[in-house]
Amino acid sequence: MQASKPPKQETPAAETGPRIHVAIVEDDLGFRSALARALQAAPDMRLAGTAGTQAEGIALLDGPPVDVLLVDLGLPDGSGIEVIRAAARQWPSCSIMVSTNFGDETHVMRSIEAGAAGYLLKDSSQAKIVDEIRSLASGGSPISPIIARQVLAHFRQNAAPAGVGPAGDEPQLLSAREKEVLDFITKGFTAVEIAKLMGLSHFTVRTFVRRIYSKLKVTSKAEAIYEARNQGLLAE
Numbered sequence: 001m002q003a004s005k006p007p008k009q010e011t012p013a014a015e016t017g018p019r020i021h022v023a024i025v026e027d028d029l030g031f032r033s034a035l036a037r038a039l040q041a042a043p044d045m046r047l048a049g050t051a052g053t054q055a056e057g058i059a060l061l062d063g064p065p066v067d068v069l070l071v072d073l074g075l076p077d078g079s080g081i082e083v084i085r086a087a088a089r090q091w092p093s094c095s096i097m098v099s100t101n102f103g104d105e106t107h108v109m110r111s112i113e114a115g116a117a118g119y120l121l122k123d124s125s126q127a128k129i130v131d132e133i134r135s136l137a138s139g140g141s142p143i144s145p146i147i148a149r150q151v152l153a154h155f156r157q158n159a160a161p162a163g164v165g166p167a168g169d170e171p172q173l174l175s176a177r178e179k180e181v182l183d184f185i186t187k188g189f190t191a192v193e194i195a196k197l198m199g200l201s202h203f204t205v206r207t208f209v210r211r212i213y214s215k216l217k218v219t220s221k222a223e224a225i226y227e228a229r230n231q232g233l234l235a236e
Contacts, residue, residue, distance in 0.1 A: 088115030
């Protein structure tokens, strides 16, 4: 009679070693679910918790600290920056990464000042974000290229001699690309239509729109058009 084979070892080494514990604060259910599935499929990671609002994100901080906290900034009941600030206090050993559509200088710098060590735009794939979580957990500071340019521009402006460049906290003039998006908005085009006309993804166009709103300190298309005309950024 043939001797029976010993049981096959099903647990890879990655699963027996320490895992990266991750929590997500994200109000977009589709994006959150897709990212959660990607994390659960990674043998070296464990999804420790999720939240969909600022209040739920802050409540997560009453539990055991995680290794990486992924935070969206545009939450329905407030800014994710408050979650970052609270996490930096309550979970000092946690690495915090922003994953958002907001790519303007104000949000970038406020997030970094609050305690974020990484900043990714949502045009990154879930697989890319998972890889960046590994980088963050191992001491890196992953950042989207467009965000890196924002940070460098910020420091260049701060290093400029007195009288050179924008003063104080006044909003920056819109870039050529942002003016192009705003021009399409004034003509009544939707984000999807603008994306097709400019050869961009609608996520990228939404990022431009949010950046325009932030720079002009407005919350609607009508306000953006009115303020841009007042500042001479659009032709009458």
